[in-house]
Amino acid sequence: MDSFDVPDSTDWLETPLSLLAPLESSLRCQVCKDFFNNPVITSCSHTFCSLCIRRCLSTEGKCPVCRSSDQELKLRRNWAVQEFVETFQNARQSVLDLARKEAARLKDGDSTIREPSPKKRKVDRVDVREEVTVVQASPRRARTRSQRIKNDAPNTEPVPVAQETIEVIEDSQDEGEEEYVPDDGMVACPICQRKMKAHAVFSHLDTCQGITPAPPPPSKPSAFSVAHSSLQPQPNRLQSSPGNAPERIPAMNYSLLKDNLLRKKLRELGIPDWGPRPLLQRRHTEWMNLWNSNCDSRIPKTKRALLQELDIWERTQGGHAAGPSPFATNSAVMRKDFDAAGWSASHDTDFKRLIANARIKSDTQVRSTIPGASEKSTGESSTGSAAPVAPVEAPPDNGIPVESNQNIEPRSFDPSG
């Protein structure tokens, strides 16, 4: 079962923090079910991984959620979601460990801990509030409290719940304020990061060149600066190195391109150009999606890494895919990496039968053209008239008999037959 143990939103269900399951679900792409990777937003305001939505759009041209038409060109990066995902992922393991520990502790102590008396309720609630702020809400208390509420007074139920929720929201707002409001009352230009008065930013933005090297961002010793520092310089980085940003590959209208031109295009892009036309098109589309989604990445991968991903695609869905792929059969014999030994082994009986047929045929041919030559034919294989016999004499398991026999009975070598 280890191979199936992928991190998943259901990890929270067994813990006291089961309410985090829907939160984690909402940070995962609905297409690949993984955490958003380079999230982008569609014209219809749905968010997916860049690669996932590009694949969907190139097959169907529609948003998978609401099915409204959309184009790749209209996709926009969704930095906020990316930030959610990254910060959540950073925190995930430690929170999950804590929650699991707590779950284990509760399991052990379940029999000894009884419902506390109503007197303790007030104290309990205060405790919960405090613990929420350090992301360690006591689940036992939460549960027993709700049980109690159900038991004695249904009217009061919404009140403590609301209180608790408000508490949490305020708390996170506090953190946000600490982070975002600078002490000196100045605001940083989003492009060049230069600090200025808030009302001056908009007029500055009109003229900001973004070229001047940004002063080092003010150091913030808060615990959150670690997570944020990876994200904050990002517009700056994008701005400062426009030359390094890889250029996107435009979509092609395949029907306008002849085979040779399409092959040339693939060669120019540096990707394999073998295979029949439908495979060429699919490979180009996949490469375009891989490449363009990589352009959406904050830290783009190298072309080499992308080529490896294309190779995985080739093995699973492309020309090297096993199974009933229409591309795997007809061209197989022609490929460089064709397994000649395996092929001749699996078709050994066919080859033997064909060779036998060929021998009979050529014998009769030799006999009819050169009367009395049949006995000599083996010894005279080097002479012109007996030449067709020569390949027949070759042992069937020596190399690929396909070529030597093809002239004699080509029909039987249809690999699909």
Place this chain on the structure above:
Amino acid sequence: MGSSIAQKRLFHEYKNLSTNPPEGITAGPVSEDDMFYWEALIQGPEGTPFEGGVFAAELKFSKDYPLSPPTMKFVGGGVWHPNVYPNGTVCISILHPPGDDPNHYEHASERWSPIQSVEKILISVMSMLAEPNDESPANVEAAKMWRERRAEYEQKVRDEVRKGLGL
């Protein structure tokens, strides 16, 4: 070796279904070596003639899942139902890609989309058992019987369920 997107996604779905299964539904790959071939068990919905039965089905996924839907086929004994072919293949809109609509009656919104999942398919099939779709019968005989001789249909279904349980 990297696993494909389809495999990863199927891992996720399997994990999700095994840790948080919907009521009356079990599903997973037959062998861990092949994520593209699953078996599912569906309980007959309560209050229908299928109640008490457990129906096994196989699901086959294409390599470009979830862009394309899987196929689903009941195995081991027929399911007498207007929307199930006599060979067991399930005919339901969620299993049809939005691109082709051979029956010209399905709304695109009911059909397959990459955000659908095995779980949603199986839930749809469960509700299909309870409420057949009369518009495009896969099993014409069953559809006719369901429409015209409901009692006989229900009796036949109950008999099949009994037979399936070995009673």
